[in-house]
Structures are given as C-alpha cells and as structure tokens.
Amino acid sequence: MKINNKKLESLSSLLDDELNPTEKELLTDELKSDVSLQKELQSIKEIKDLVNGIKPLPEDHYFETRLFERIKSEKLKVWYSFLFRKPIIIFASVTLILMAIFRFYPGIFVGFIDEQKANLMDLYAANLKPFIFNVGLNSDDIFDFAFNRSITLDKENNQVLLFGVDEAGKDFFEVKFEDGKKNENKVNLASFVESLELDSKQKKQFDSILLSYSDDLASQILVNENKTVAVNPNIVNYQNALKADVMAFAAQANKTAFAKIFPVNVGVHNVEDIAKLVSNVKKSDNNNYFVFTPDTIFTSSFDVDKALLKSEISRFKDQIVVNKDMKGFDDEVRVFVRSSNSNSQRSNKELKIVVNDDFCKVEIPDFAIPDIQLPNLVGMNEAIEIAFGQMRDMKVNIKIDTVGKKQSFSMKYNDKKGNKSGFDIQIDSRGLSLQSLDSLQNVFKFFMQDTVMVNSKELRKEMERVKKEMQFFREEMEKMRKELNPESTPIKKEKTPIEI
Amino acid sequence: MNNNKINEEVQTQTILTLDDDFSLIKRFNDGDESAFRTLISRHKEKVRNLIYLTLGNTDSIDDISQEVFISVYRKLNSFRFESQFTTWLYRITVNKCRDHLRKIKIRSIFSPFTTESENLISPEQVPEDYDIKLIVRQAIATLPEKLRIPLILKDFDGLSYQEISETMGVELGTIKSRIFRAREALKKILTPYKKELL
Numbered sequence: 001m002k003i004n005n006k007k008l009e010s011l012s013s014l015l016d017d018e019l020n021p022t023e024k025e026l027l028t029d030e031l032k033s034d035v036s037l038q039k040e041l042q043s044i045k046e047i048k049d050l051v052n053g054i055k056p057l058p059e060d061h062y063f064e065t066r067l068f069e070r071i072k073s074e075k076l077k078v079w080y081s082f083l084f085r086k087p088i089i090i091f092a093s094v095t096l097i098l099m100a101i102f103r104f105y106p107g108i109f110v111g112f113i114d115e116q117k118a119n120l121m122d123l124y125a126a127n128l129k130p131f132i133f134n135v136g137l138n139s140d141d142i143f144d145f146a147f148n149r150s151i152t153l154d155k156e157n158n159q160v161l162l163f164g165v166d167e168a169g170k171d172f173f174e175v176k177f178e179d180g181k182k183n184e185n186k187v188n189l190a191s192f193v194e195s196l197e198l199d200s201k202q203k204k205q206f207d208s209i210l211l212s213y214s215d216d217l218a219s220q221i222l223v224n225e226n227k228t229v230a231v232n233p234n235i236v237n238y239q240n241a242l243k244a245d246v247m248a249f250a251a252q253a254n255k256t257a258f259a260k261i262f263p264v265n266v267g268v269h270n271v272e273d274i275a276k277l278v279s280n281v282k283k284s285d286n287n288n289y290f291v292f293t294p295d296t297i298f299t300s301s302f303d304v305d306k307a308l309l310k311s312e313i314s315r316f317k318d319q320i321v322v323n324k325d326m327k328g329f330d331d332e333v334r335v336f337v338r339s340s341n342s343n344s345q346r347s348n349k350e351l352k353i354v355v356n357d358d359f360c361k362v363e364i365p366d367f368a369i370p371d372i373q374l375p376n377l378v379g380m381n382e383a384i385e386i387a388f389g390q391m392r393d394m395k396v397n398i399k400i401d402t403v404g405k406k407q408s409f410s411m412k413y414n415d416k417k418g419n420k421s422g423f424d425i426q427i428d429s430r431g432l433s434l435q436s437l438d439s440l441q442n443v444f445k446f447f448m449q450d451t452v453m454v455n456s457k458e459l460r461k462e463m464e465r466v467k468k469e470m471q472f473f474r475e476e477m478e479k480m481r482k483e484l485n486p487e488s489t490p491i492k493k494e495k496t497p498i499e500i
Numbered sequence: 501m502n503n504n505k506i507n508e509e510v511q512t513q514t515i516l517t518l519d520d521d522f523s524l525i526k527r528f529n530d531g532d533e534s535a536f537r538t539l540i541s542r543h544k545e546k547v548r549n550l551i552y553l554t555l556g557n558t559d560s561i562d563d564i565s566q567e568v569f570i571s572v573y574r575k576l577n578s579f580r581f582e583s584q585f586t587t588w589l590y591r592i593t594v595n596k597c598r599d600h601l602r603k604i605k606i607r608s609i610f611s612p613f614t615t616e617s618e619n620l621i622s623p624e625q626v627p628e629d630y631d632i633k634l635i636v637r638q639a640i641a642t643l644p645e646k647l648r649i650p651l652i653l654k655d656f657d658g659l660s661y662q663e664i665s666e667t668m669g670v671e672l673g674t675i676k677s678r679i680f681r682a683r684e685a686l687k688k689i690l691t692p693y694k695k696e697l698l
Contacts, residue, residue, distance in 0.1 A: 005680075008680065008684070009676065009677060009680040012676075012679060012680040012683055013661075013676055013680075016654060016661070016679070018660070018661045018676065043687060044683055044687075047683045047686050047687050047690070048655050048683065050633075050636045050686075050690070051636065051640065051651060051652070051655035051656055051686070052655050052656060053633060053636075054553070054633055054636055054637055054640075054656060055631075055633050056545065056549045057545070057548055057549055057552050057558070057561070059545055060544070060545075060548065060562075063540070063544050063548075063562075063565070063566075064537055064540050064541060064544070066562070066566065067540060067566050067569050067570070068537070070566055070570065071570060071573055074570055
C-alpha cells in the first residue's frame with residue numbers, strides 16, 4: 001500500500017514531537033497495525049539521527065578576542081562613516097559653526113586678516129632709509145623733481161617716482177620704469193639755465209637754491225632692499241615751494257629772458273612769501289607715507305628722526321666728497337626710521353590704485369596732503385606747463401615746394417597738445433631769386449630773435465638744416481639760370497618784406 | 501514526589517537560562533560590556549555551526565559570525581524581549597547567511613572562476629577510512645536553501661517548529677512541510693551510501 005505524502009509528513013512531525021495530542025494518538029494507533037508506516041518512520045528517524053550526529057566545528061577560543069578588536073575598529077568606522085559619508089551633514093555643521101562664530105565674534109576673522117596684513121606691511125616696511133643714500137641727489141635731480149615731477153629712484157634700472165595731477169585734478173604718485181627715449185624730450189636744468197642766459201655766478205646761486213631742498217627731500221622718500229618705496233604726500237608741497245623759489249630767482253636773474261620763456265604773467269612770489277611757504281611746508285611734515293611694495297600699496301606711519309637724519313646726511317656728503325664713485329651709504333642710516341605704527345595703516349582697498357606691467361599709480365586722497373596755501377599757485381603751474389611744453393614739444397617741419405606754379409615755403413610746429421600751428425609763406429615763382437631766398441633767412445633771423453621759441457635746440461638744428469638746403473637750392477638755381485640764359489645778368493630787385 | 505521535584509528543577513533551570521540571556525542583555529544595555537562577552541561565549545558555537553552547515557564550507561564562517569555578533573552588538577538596545585534571544589540571534593544569522601549566498605550567486609554570474617562548492621563524493625570512490633559524517637554534511641549542502649535551513653535548525657540545533665517559523669519568518673505549516681521534504685530529499689541523496697552509513 002502506497003503511503004501518501006500527508007501521512008509521511010505527519011510521521012516526520014510525530015518524530016519531531018510536533019503533532020497535537022489527537023493527531024499523535026491517531027497516528028500512533030495506526031503505526032501499531034501498519035508495518036510499512038513503521039518502516040517509513042524508521043527511515044525518517046535514521047535521517048534525523050544522521051543530521052543530528054554531524055560533528056560540530058571545533059571550538060574557536062579566540063573568537064571573542066578577534067570580535068572585540070573588530071568591534072573597536074567598527075566603532076571608529078561609525079564615526080568616520082558619519083563624518084565622511086554624509087557630506088551634507090559636514091557642510092551644514094561647518095556652516096552652522098561659522099554662523100555661530102560670526103554671530104558671537106564678528107571681528108574674529110577681520111582681526112586675524114588685519115593682523116596678517118599688518119605683519120606683511122611690517123615685513124615690507126622693515127629697514128627703510130632715505131632714498132638719497134642709495135642714489136644721491138644733485139641739482140639736476142632736484143630740478144627734475146620740481147619741474148618734470150619725477151625723481152630717479154634707481155638709476156641703473158631707470159626706475160622713477162612721478163608726481164602728477166590727473167585729468168580730474170587729483171594728485172597722484174606713480175612708480176614706474178621709464179623709457180630712456182622719453183627722457184630726451186624733457187626740459188632739463190641745462191636747457192633752462194641756457195634759456196635764462198645765466199652767468200656762472202647766477203648758475204651757482206641757482207644750484208644752491210636747488211640743493212638747499214635736498215635735505216628736506218631726503219626724509220620724504222624712504223626705500224629699502226625689499227624694493228619698497230615710501231613717499232610722504234607732503235612732498236607735493238615741497239615741490240610747489242621749490243617751483244615758486246626757482247621762478248622767483250629766475251624772474252630776478254634775467255627779466256628779459258624770463259619774459260621770453262614766460263610771456264604770460266606768472267605771478268612770481270617775493271622772497272619773504274617763499275621763505276614763509278617753505279617754513280610752513282616743513283612744519284606740516286607728518287609721518288604718514290604711501291608705501292609702494294612689489295605686492296601692494298598701502299599707507300603707514302613712520303617715525304623719522306630728523307636730527308639724526310641731518311647729521312647722517314652731513315656724514316654722507318662728506319663721504320661723497322672723499323669717494324665720488326660711492327654708490328650707496330652704509331647700513332647704519334636705517335636707524336632713521338625708528339618704528340612704524342600699524343594702527344594708522346590704511347588698507348589698499350581705500351586707495352585708488354592703477355597697476356600695469358611697468359608702473360603702479362596711486363591717487364593721493366585730498367586729506368593726505370597737508371593744506372599749504374600758496375597764492376597764484378594755479379597760475380604759476382599753468383604758465384610753467386605752457387612754457388615748458390613749448391620748449392619740450394616743439395616739432396618743426398619745413399617744406400619747400402618748387403613743383404607748382406608758385407613756389408611755396410611752409411614751416412609748421414606741433415604744440416604741446418599736438419595741434420599744428422605755424423607759418424605758410426607763398427612766393428611768386430617769377431619773383432623767386434637768390435635775394436628772395438636770402439630774404440627767408442631774414443624771416444628765420446627775425447623768427448629766431450623775437451619769438452619765444454628761440455631756445456629750442458631742435459628748432460636750431462632744423463634751421464641749420466634748412467640753411468644748408470637753401471644754399472644747395474641757391475646753387476642749383478644759379479646753375480639752371482646760367483644754362484638757360486648764359487648772358488643774362490641777375491635781376492636786381494628791391495628787398496620787400498615777406499608777409500607772414 | 502521525586503518526579504515533581506525534578507520537573508521543577510528543570511523548569512527553574514530553563515527559566516534561569518532565559519532570564520540569564522535577558523539579564524545579560526539588560527546589563528549590556530546598561531553599559532556592562534562584559535555581559536556581551538558572556539552572551540558571545542554562550543552562543544558563538546551555535547552560530548558558527550549554523551553558518552557552517554548552511555554554507556556547506558568553512559571559508560567564511562569567521563567573517564559571517566563576526567558580522568552576526570557586530571549586528572547583535574549594534575541592535576541589542578532595540579531587542580524587545582518578546583521572543584527568545586536565540587530566535588532573534590538565529591534570525592540574524594540566517595539573514596547573514598542568505599546575504600552571503602546571494603553575493604556568491606551574483607559573483608558566480610559575473611565570474612565563472614569563483615570557488616566551486618564542495619561536491620559530494622561518489623559512492624564508488626568512498627575510501628574505507630572516509631569520514632561518513634562528511635558525506636551527510638555534503639549531502640545537506642546540496643539541498644536547496646529553503647529546505648536546508650529548517651532541517652539544520654530542527655535536527656542539528658533542536659529548535660521547535662514555532663521557533664524555526666519565527667526565525668525564518670515563514671508560516672508554521674510551511675516549516676513542517678519543508679522539514680519533511682528536506683528529509684525526503686536527503687534520504688534520496690544518501691540511499692546509495694546506505695552501506696557506508698549503516
């Protein structure tokens with residue numbers, strides 16, 4: 001008789017003692033009378049015993065030790081996973097922490113940044129000393145400072161400090177590497193002296209006026225080996241005082257020449273006014289400097305010991321006399337700048353700065369320059385600007401045209417602003433003669449004697465060249481006339497002035 | 501009278517054992533790490549052998565049993581004392597074994613050169629000094645997972661149908677049926693070895 005699966009399943013459960021009492025009783029009764037059921041039960045029991053008899057694994061005595069080591073490392077991993085697998089939590093936490101810090105300590109980072117800035121500023125401002133100990137100052141340099149608004153800081157690299165006024169009328173300082181060619185176009189001390197037709201005595205006087213400012217200028221510009229340049233804004237007042245001083249001297253030294261150079265009324269100051277002005281400028285000396293560094297520009301306060309500076313300048317001059325090739329002064333002079341007051345440092349964010357490859361420029365705020373009143377300053381500056389501009393920028397082009405019916409002669413020059421001005425002379429070809437050509441010389445003669453451009457070197461050179469060309473032209477004309485009419489004699493004609 | 505005394509002693513011992521697991525858990529939850537160490541030493545071999553028989557080899561026993569107890573360590577504070585600790589422990593163990601077997605299956609799909617499972621030795625090749633019990637273990641390993649685990653929990657670990665049902669999350673009737681089917685399958689596998697086994 002075949003036993004169904006249900007019955008066999010019940011046998012299995014009976015063996016496991018998982019039947020309820022009724023099922024157990026029924027099946028037990030059935031087992032007593034059914035041999036096949038007994039055999040099945042026996043076979044299931046054998047299987048059960050086999051499974052039950054499987055040999056267990058040998059005991060692992062170090063399991064706990066290994067497990068606890070792993071739990072220890074897992075505890076750390078939990079922290080790591082919390083921190084690193086949840087970037088949002090980290091960012092949120094960091095943000096909250098920063099917010100809390102900014103809420104309760106708003107100045108903590110500002111203070112830190114300011115401290116770092118102050119450290120950097122101190123580094124750049126270390127060992128500052130007056131620049132004249134590095135480059136020296138002669139009367140040419142001081143003249144350049146007054147009228148060309150520049151002082152050479154490094155003669156080898158042609159690095160200059162410029163003082164100027166921009167189009168908006170704001171004063172500015174500019175440290176730049178100047179092109180050598182541009183220097184050629186400057187009005188220098190020699191040409192100014194020549195224009196004034198000063199004699200040797202007057203020239204010495206002029207030099208002494210210029211050099212009298214060198215000691216004062218010494219404390220206005222400080223430099224160090226970190227390529228830092230510190231400029232005192234009061235230097236602008238020194239520049240104006242020096243200009244007024246020079247103009248007063250020039251006006252007194254040669255009134256005629258002065259009137260030629262400055263045809264407009266300059267409004268020259270008297271000696272008393274200038275002395276007062278210089279005194280005021282010296283009194284208004286302050287310790288605030290604009291500091292140019294390779295990385296930044298800022299303002300800082302330096303305590304310059306002027307008494308010590310004076311004695312050291314004297315020592316420096318003595319050394320220069322002994323050793324004319326001396327390139328720089330010894331390091332002891334660094335004691336002039338005793339300390340810097342970081343509290344007065346002004347960040348470069350508050351300054352208007354323009355930086356390019358070869359220059360850096362900073363606008364000087366109005367409050368930075370001590371207010372020294374100088375009457376007629378604006379008028380004087382404008383007159384100097386115009387006169388020096390003419391002397392500096394005169395470009396003369398002379399052209400003689402003999403191709404057209406009428407012979408024409410034109411001479412043009414460019415003024416400071418590039419506008420073309422000049423003369424245009426028309427000469428009737430029929431009346432062209434050696435005499436008329438000669439009369440041109442008179443024009444130039446007249447021109448050279450009675451115009452303000454008399455001192456331009458370029459004009460003189462140009463005139464020389466024109467003279468030679470005229471000579472050549474005259475010879476050519478003479479040759480041509482002889483070829484055309486060998487018997488004719490030159491027509492005599494009265495000299496008539498040429499209208500200009 | 502004597503019989504009653506013996507019954508009482510057995511009952512007290514059982515209750516004490518249960519209480520012991522529970523009290524160890526409570527102690528651990530109160531911060532006593534040594535209670536957890538006692539729990540491990542009490543149950544580690546059962547867990548290791550369950551893993552051994554479920555997987556059919558010894559390769560990953562240590563790793564999986566450690567994972568089981570680390571899970572216990574992490575989850576012990578959420579133990580609700582509604583079932584025996586062993587049921588809860590076996591459920592974690594069975595789930596870890598299933599995860600492992602699933603991983604092996606997936607790995608075998610992508611890499612045909614993974615470790616082969618232990619094959620059952622043929623009846624003709626069984627040497628005289630061969631460990632007969634190894635044949636039974638190998639035969640169990642050939643059973644499907646859903647039959648193998650209830651059979652081991654019943655016949656090797658001695659759990660009741662109810663406990664197996666709770667451990668596996670399967671109905672009691674299904675467990676009853678699966679255990680029977682597992683025995684039937686094992687009987688078929690082992691019939692050729694009857695001579696060696698008996």
